[in-house]
Each structure stands twice: as C-alpha cells, then as structure tokens.
Amino acid sequence: MKIVSQPEELAQFRQTLQGSVGFVPTMGALHNGHLSLIKRSIAENDHTVVSLFVNPTQFLPGEDLSTYPRRQEADLKLCRLAGVDAVFTPQATAMYSIEEPILCAPDTLGYMLEGLRRPGHFDGVLRVVLKLFNLTQPAHAYFGKKDAQQLYLIQNMVRTLFLPVSIVPCDIVREEDGLALSSRNVYLSPDERQEALKLSKALKHASRLVIQKEFHAKVLERTMQETLAPLHVEYARVLRRDFTPLERVELGNTLIAIAAYVGSTRLIDNLWI
Template identity: 50%
Template structure:
C-alpha cells in the first residue's frame, strides 16, 4: 500500500498504476474509519483493478462553532485498516495541499444545498462539493463510493456529477449499523453509554416504519406521526419523507425518510430509502 501526501505524487502514482485500461475505485473519507467505511472500500476492491482512499478532515464543510478541532484523527489506525483491506493508494494531504489562498469553491444548489442539513449548517455543502470535486479531478476515478447514510450529501454529489458532465459512476452503498442498530458514525464515540441507549430510539422508529410499509401502509403522514411518538425523549431536528430533489413528499414510492436527532448535543443522522425496501421485494 502506498501512502502519498502531495497532489503531484498522487497524480504521478496513479498514472503509473493505471497503465492500460484499468478501472479505479475511489472512496473519499474524513478518517476515523468504521465498518461503514470498510463496506465502501471492500466494494471498491471488488469492482475495480485499483482502489484509492483519501483521508482528509475538510475544514470548509465545518461551521465556525462546530467540532473541527475535536474531530477524531486516528491516522495510524486508519492506515492499518486500509492496508488490511488491500487498498492500493491512500491519499493523505494537508489542508495547505488541498486549498490555495483565496481558493475557488463550488456552490451547492440554491434549494438542495440549503434545506435540512443545509438549512441548519449553511455553507456546509459548498465545502463538501468543493473538496469532492477537487478529489475527483485528481484521482479521475471510474467509480466513486459513498454511504447512503448521508443521503442529502449523496444526492448532491450525484447531481454535481451529472450537472458538470463528469465521467464518474457514483455508487451509493447501504447504511451499516452496529450490533445495537445504531448507524455507524465517527461521532458515535462522543456518546456516553446512556446517550447511546437513548439514541437507539431513532433506528427503532425507522424499523417500525419499515415494518408498517411491509404490511401495506402507504400513508406517509400516518407513518411519520406514529414514528415520532417514539422520539419524545430526544431533540428531533428533522424527520421527513423527501423525493430525490429533497422536496417534502406525500408519495411513498421512491422517497427517502431522512432524520436527524440530537443526543447529548451530538447530531446523529439516519435514514430509510423506501426504494431499497421495494426493490428487495419487502413491501406491497
């Protein structure tokens, strides 16, 4: 496994490795790798001749009051995980390597980028899209892998690839849960044991909705109302069925239930992709 830290070295390394018509899979991460990240990397290894992982805590997607300085950075552990999974190249740049002074940035869509996460964290998706585009231009992947847990992020990256005519296949991978059904997140380490137990009400609410859908219930307002009853003891920032353009919808088919709760002042994302339930033959 090669670990490179400069853009020049990355480009020259990949040019050498891609001799011939080899496919390249790319998994961008902010490190603190968990089983969710591992699922993306494993799929990248399975699908492609070359597998690249970036580890970079991107400052432009954090708001001034957020936890940039406290964000976990277990670099040695992350590198061991990448090596054990057979990653070919890890890109480990500095902030100065990725951002020039007075750097040009991508603007998120005026609607999709400023609802839900974008409303609560204005400018967040400008930073996300800017760094992802920078990585895409350096790596030039055949396939790029992102988790479905960050649904709004995934939908906008898909839109960016389409709008900017990028020849990249974006692969959305299923959300991965821990043994207690809490969705894997790098921020889960901040939760106390009691907080973690409290947070499980969110996955429980989503599973309840999934069961009702399997039993033929299609009324979105009813599904939402019943689920919210189990979230009385946590702060709910949003809990909505949306379409792929992030408009709130009353149409169940092909919708996505996106949700964020706050426990011990930690924001926890989770969701339910209704299309996945349908495609797996689990409902109506």
C-alpha cells in the same frame, strides 16, 4: 501500499496506474461502514485509492472540526490490511489556497434538511469532492447511503458538470442492535448510546406502518417524532429520493430521513423504501 500527502504526488501516482481506479473519500476514523466501501471498491476495480482528510470547509463555526476523531495510524493499518493501493493524507494548506473558485450547492437542495441548520456545509463537501475526483480520476467512487443528501448532491454535481465518474451508493452498515455506524458514535456515553437507538427504532416503526399499507407521510412523520421523544429532533421527514416533498409513500422512490441530537452529538439515519 503507497501513502501520499501532496496533491501533485497523488496526481503523478495516478498516472502510473493501469486499469480501473475506485475511490473512497473519507474523513478518517474508519469503521466497518468505511471498510464495506473499501472492500466493494477493491472487488470492482483494478486499483483502490482512499483519502483520509478532515475537510475544514464543510464544518461551520462551532462544529466539531477541532475534536473530530482522528486515528490516522489505525486507519492506515486498516487500509493496508484491506489491500488498498494508495492512501491520500493531505493537510488543508495543500488542498486550499486563498484565491480559488468556489463551488456552491444548488440553492434549494443545498439549504434544506442538513443544509438548513448547516448553511454552506454542502458547498464545502462539493468543493473538496471535486478536487479529489480531479486528482484521483476514478472510474467509480463509493459513498454511503447514510449521508443521503450528500450522496444526491454529489450525483447531481457529476451529472451537471459532466464528470467521467460513476457514483456507487452503498448500503448503511449497522451495529447488531441497529445503530448506524458513524465516526461520531465515539462521542456517546453508554446511556446516550442506548438513547441513540431511538433513531433506528423510529425508522423501523415507520417501515412497519408502510408494510401495513399506511402510506400517508404525515402519519409516518408523527410516529417517528413520538418514537424519538424526548430527543431534540431536527427533522423526521418522508420525501422522494430527489428530496422533493410527497404526501404518500411512493414505493421504490421514497426516503425516510432523521436528524436528532443525542446529548450534544448530532446523528443522522435514514431508510430507503
């Protein structure tokens, strides 16, 4: 497995690869959710490249950039054991310059839900993903459905900028008790870990109502708010998968999304119906 830290070195290495390349962009602190993306890429491509980069442009002032989990040695070992061909581990100074074009998320979608409380967050996400795509030139890039809004915005960027890459959405990986895997779960105390289960429970309650033919979005949202109490809930919404509002569930085109604070840790989760 090749480890590269300079963009130029990665671009040169990419030119030596024959066949299809799968790419898994991550911020490190890898868990089984990341590993599921990596395994799928390895199964579907001739080569797989993984990036480990805590991207500063997607963090707002006061967020956890400085404390975000970093376990590069363990991450590299996991990638090596999985059979990854190359891992990209750049520094921010190698990825960004003082004067460069800025890519902005769409005005509406980039500033709702996740973007409402984190204005500019998706600008940073799209900016780094575009750079990584240019360097790795993948046939396929793998993203988890847990970051549903990010996933949709990246798909939109690929479509509107005519990028020659196929985005592969991958299902959420959960603990046995239902908690969605996240690098930020390490922030949770044992008591908070139990409280965090309210996110998946709220989604299960909403899903159960849909199975019982309750399709009104407001009813589902109210049920989720009740289940999530007393957590500080940023949103518990029922939307179309393109993030436009709806009044009634549309089977096959509905996203139920939650963001809530468990203690000081902000967690997100969702369900695709």
